[in-house]
Amino acid sequence: MPRVVVDVMLKPEILDPQGQAVANALPRLGVSDVASVRIGRRIEIEFTGEPDLDRAREIADKLLANPVIEDFTVRMVTADETAGAQS
Amino acid sequence: MPRVVVDVMLKPEILDPQGQAVANALPRLGVSDVASVRIGRRIEIEFTGEPDLDRAREIADKLLANPVIEDFTVRMVTADETAGAQS
Amino acid sequence: MPRVVVDVMLKPEILDPQGQAVANALPRLGVSDVASVRIGRRIEIEFTGEPDLDRAREIADKLLANPVIEDFTVRMVTADETAGAQS
Amino acid sequence: MPRVVVDVMLKPEILDPQGQAVANALPRLGVSDVASVRIGRRIEIEFTGEPDLDRAREIADKLLANPVIEDFTVRMVTADETAGAQS
Numbered sequence: 001m002p003r004v005v006v007d008v009m010l011k012p013e014i015l016d017p018q019g020q021a022v023a024n025a026l027p028r029l030g031v032s033d034v035a036s037v038r039i040g041r042r043i044e045i046e047f048t049g050e051p052d053l054d055r056a057r058e059i060a061d062k063l064l065a066n067p068v069i070e071d072f073t074v075r076m077v078t079a080d081e082t083a084g085a086q087s
Numbered sequence: 088m089p090r091v092v093v094d095v096m097l098k099p100e101i102l103d104p105q106g107q108a109v110a111n112a113l114p115r116l117g118v119s120d121v122a123s124v125r126i127g128r129r130i131e132i133e134f135t136g137e138p139d140l141d142r143a144r145e146i147a148d149k150l151l152a153n154p155v156i157e158d159f160t161v162r163m164v165t166a167d168e169t170a171g172a173q174s
Numbered sequence: 175m176p177r178v179v180v181d182v183m184l185k186p187e188i189l190d191p192q193g194q195a196v197a198n199a200l201p202r203l204g205v206s207d208v209a210s211v212r213i214g215r216r217i218e219i220e221f222t223g224e225p226d227l228d229r230a231r232e233i234a235d236k237l238l239a240n241p242v243i244e245d246f247t248v249r250m251v252t253a254d255e256t257a258g259a260q261s
Numbered sequence: 262m263p264r265v266v267v268d269v270m271l272k273p274e275i276l277d278p279q280g281q282a283v284a285n286a287l288p289r290l291g292v293s294d295v296a297s298v299r300i301g302r303r304i305e306i307e308f309t310g311e312p313d314l315d316r317a318r319e320i321a322d323k324l325l326a327n328p329v330i331e332d333f334t335v336r337m338v339t340a341d342e343t344a345g346a347q348s
Contacts, residue, residue: 007129014329018192019130021324022150024199029149031142035133042094042129043106046122055118062116063109063282068275069330101242105279108237111286150195155188156243181303193304196324203323205316209307216268216303217280220296229292236290237283 004047004056008065008072009040040070044077051076091134091143095152095159096127127157131164138163178221178230182239182246183214214244218251225250265308265317269326269333270301301331305338312337 019037106124193211239246280298326333
């Protein structure tokens with residue numbers, strides 16, 4: 001079943017200390033070619049009927065993202081992009 | 088610049104109370120056609136050189152996801168899928 | 175105004191990769207005496223009337239924590255323990 | 262073992278949509294006396310030796326909180342306040 005995905009990320013000008021922590025931990029894994037890590041949220045919304053992008057956008061705007069500090073995008077995804085399908 | 092995105096979601100059999108809270112709040116917005124909401128994490132990793140999927144997978148496995156309760160996928164994204172590009 | 179605080183932490187036996195990332199990043203800050211870092215959630219609930227611990231516990235159980243992987247505690251706090259009061 | 266707890270909350274003037282979602286979901290549980298719900302992070306830091314509040318504050322400032330949008334407090338806790346001790 002296709003679903004709507006809302007990706008929420010801190011605005012680029014807002015510092016992300018948790019992403020920074022991951023980036024700072026990488027040298028201990030032997031990784032030295034990462035410029036930045038940013039951690040946001042991914043929300044998967046399943047509709048009972050036809051997925052509705054406008055509706056999802058309204059939900060994101062009211063309940064999922066804080067427009068002052070975060071940006072979000074809304075898009076339809078097919079089953080095989082779904083997280084967990086394979087890693 | 089292309090980047091690698093890691094999507095981390097709770098395994099399907101693990102309850103997601105925060106997603107449940109959003110789903111339960113929807114009727115008050117007049118939304119009644121949502122079957123489920125699941126909240127995960129989206130991590131954007133920017134490499135200084137060529138994006139490296141295998142490396143990203145290793146980072147995810149060690150520092151981003153808990154394999155006991157979460158699934159993750161790793162993929163390359165182009166600039167226009169990037170969250171914040173447009174909403 | 176006193177409020178109820180719900181602290182939600184992953185159960186001790188569940189790995190916390192985000193806390194691990196912070197712990198792994200510490201040597202770069204010159205910190206070498208930290209044994210572990212665990213990242214959970216803190217939820218502050220303000221009641222319109224008398225704070226109600228039983229109610230808060232029910233909310234936590236249904237909408238804030240996942241009992242399979244997380245433990246939570248519920249307690250009343252006075253204003254001066256409130257995060258943000260001073261750091 | 263006593264540990265240091267860092268509580269990180271969005272500044273009061275910053276909207277918290279996830280807390281809002283929980284608040285909006287409460288009437289469906291029959292709860293109508295909650296004025297607000299705010300969701301933050303609780304970080305437990307265990308030191309190998311003597312817990313060090315100044316050190317914890319520095320860690321919080323660099324890797325746990327974003328001072329532009331979040332406030333944090335740092336404090337020592339005794340075992341019985343620890344989340345998970347009892348719920």
